[in-house]
Amino acid sequence: MSKVIRIKRGLNIPLKGDAEKILQTPSMAPEYAVKPTDFHGLFPKMMVEEGERVKAGTPLFYDKYNEDVVFTAPVSGTYTRLVRGAKRRILEVRIEPDAADDYIDFGAADPASISRDEIIDKLLKSGIWPAIRQRPYSIIASREDKPRDIFISAFNSAPLAPDLDFVINGSEGAFQKGLDVLSRLTDGDVHLGVDADSTTSEAFIRAKGVKVNRFKGPHPAGNVGIQIHHIRPVNKGDIVWYLDVHHVVTIGRLFETGTYDSRKVVALTGSEVVNPRYYRVHAGARLDCIAGDNVLQEEGVSPRYISGDALTGEKIGAKGFVGFYDSQATVIPEGDKPEMIGWLIPNLQRFSVSRTWPSFLMPWKKYRLDTNIRSGERPFVITGLYEKYLPMDILPMQLLKAIMINDIDMMENLGIYEVAPEDFALCEFVCPSKIEIQSVIRDGLDNIQKEFA
Numbered sequence: 001m002s003k004v005i006r007i008k009r010g011l012n013i014p015l016k017g018d019a020e021k022i023l024q025t026p027s028m029a030p031e032y033a034v035k036p037t038d039f040h041g042l043f044p045k046m047m048v049e050e051g052e053r054v055k056a057g058t059p060l061f062y063d064k065y066n067e068d069v070v071f072t073a074p075v076s077g078t079y080t081r082l083v084r085g086a087k088r089r090i091l092e093v094r095i096e097p098d099a100a101d102d103y104i105d106f107g108a109a110d111p112a113s114i115s116r117d118e119i120i121d122k123l124l125k126s127g128i129w130p131a132i133r134q135r136p137y138s139i140i141a142s143r144e145d146k147p148r149d150i151f152i153s154a155f156n157s158a159p160l161a162p163d164l165d166f167v168i169n170g171s172e173g174a175f176q177k178g179l180d181v182l183s184r185l186t187d188g189d190v191h192l193g194v195d196a197d198s199t200t201s202e203a204f205i206r207a208k209g210v211k212v213n214r215f216k217g218p219h220p221a222g223n224v225g226i227q228i229h230h231i232r233p234v235n236k237g238d239i240v241w242y243l244d245v246h247h248v249v250t251i252g253r254l255f256e257t258g259t260y261d262s263r264k265v266v267a268l269t270g271s272e273v274v275n276p277r278y279y280r281v282h283a284g285a286r287l288d289c290i291a292g293d294n295v296l297q298e299e300g301v302s303p304r305y306i307s308g309d310a311l312t313g314e315k316i317g318a319k320g321f322v323g324f325y326d327s328q329a330t331v332i333p334e335g336d337k338p339e340m341i342g343w344l345i346p347n348l349q350r351f352s353v354s355r356t357w358p359s360f361l362m363p364w365k366k367y368r369l370d371t372n373i374r375s376g377e378r379p380f381v382i383t384g385l386y387e388k389y390l391p392m393d394i395l396p397m398q399l400l401k402a403i404m405i406n407d408i409d410m411m412e413n414l415g416i417y418e419v420a421p422e423d424f425a426l427c428e429f430v431c432p433s434k435i436e437i438q439s440v441i442r443d444g445l446d447n448i449q450k451e452f453a
Contacts, residue, residue: 004196005230007217009391013159014366016271025280029289033092033321052079057104057260072127074262074283076102103259111181126260131247135234137449138420147241149188154204155195157222158309162267165201172203174252183209193227225423229392234418270331271368272296272303302334311425335370378433389426403444
């Protein structure tokens with residue numbers, strides 16, 4: 001049995017709205033979308049015309065600067081609309097689905113009997129390759145690289161995160177097949193991080209061909225970046241790949257059946273959801289197919305719909321689309337109402353890490369938190385607060401300031417290659433200066449990548 005890696009720094013934010021362990025399969029959504037904005041650094045070039053019929057697995061667009069990487073339709077149907085934003089940036093490629101899916105057959109295969117290049121070709125042609133991301137830079141992996149290791153986190157510690165033990169039920173065989181595929185892509189190890197306290201699924205505990213690492217502690221213990229840091233940190237020149245559990249299952253299904261089956265289990269969570277639970281949907285489903293009338297309608301309160309968790313997710317509308325990498329949708333109050341000296345008024349319904357309110361006396365209580373940050377941006381001064389919530393042996397404040405002045409050498413010395421924006425989400429949550437820290441980290445990674453491109 002592997003030893004337990006204890007994470008002491010961090011914070012579990014006690015939000016209301018955990019998903020009940022009930023799995024439903026709703027009817028097909030009226031629309032599905034593939035969003036180029038889900039893939040950082042992507043410059044899409046379209047491969048289909050509006051009105052064209054597509055099958056699940058049909059290429060929709062490719063990366064202008066890496067033509068091997070294609071992005072395929074998650075369902076069969078008709079490509080109906082291209083949504084553009086500022087400067088004609090492509091935001092969404094929308095598909096109106098058929099009543100029943102029709103799949104392109106990429107051919108089933110035993111990963112043990114084909115070469116590494118053939119495995120990569122199958123992943124690229126099917127459109128599943130973008131599921132594999134790399135550190136440093138937190139971008140889609142390159143086929144030209146051979147990773148030092150591959151990491152998968154088998155638990156999610158983010159607020160209201162789905163229980164992956166529940167999610168994996170019924171997909172154990174496909175998950176193991178996906179691990180078999182991934183083990184052929186590296187000469188190093190495939191690492192699977194599990195929760196030492198709560199992981200019970202045999203698919204995780206007894207996974208074959210991987211190193212199972214047990215973690216114990218508060219969020220962000222479930223972040224793959226934190227797990228990489230505590231197992232084998234990323235240094236300059238290293239490349240590691242990582243991906244999510246539901247994408248491991250998708251890879252396994254591709255090699256079992258030869259088709260791109262984009263179905264995944266999404267947890268609908270949050271204080272504004274009437275019945276939070278799990279839904280089996282195709283990737284890119286429109287959110288109202290599972291939220292619909294399952295959201296509280298309270299006078300004077302506007303809900304915020306988020307694809308992902310409340311710390312790192314993307315704000316979408318009620319008819320927005322679930323992101324490619326997300327297995328959770330969250331609905332919380334918008335927090336768009338001004339409050340006169342609101343932070344001075346004692347309130348038992350607010351959560352605080354600084355003991356401004358008496359929430360610290362009620363550690364069992366869960367809260368209906370909104371998005372109001374209750375102030376504007378303030379001077380960015382050294383407080384020592386970030387170190388309490390980031391379980392990495394780096395200096396977060398100094399790294400952020402090095403990024404702001406674009407000091408490349410200092411960024412390298414302070415550990416820029418190890419981090420991704422999601423690792424700093426808690427720092428952003430507790431930040432007294434109200435700095436958008438995740439955006440700062442993203443800018444730093446982009447600058448480093450350009451410097452050495």
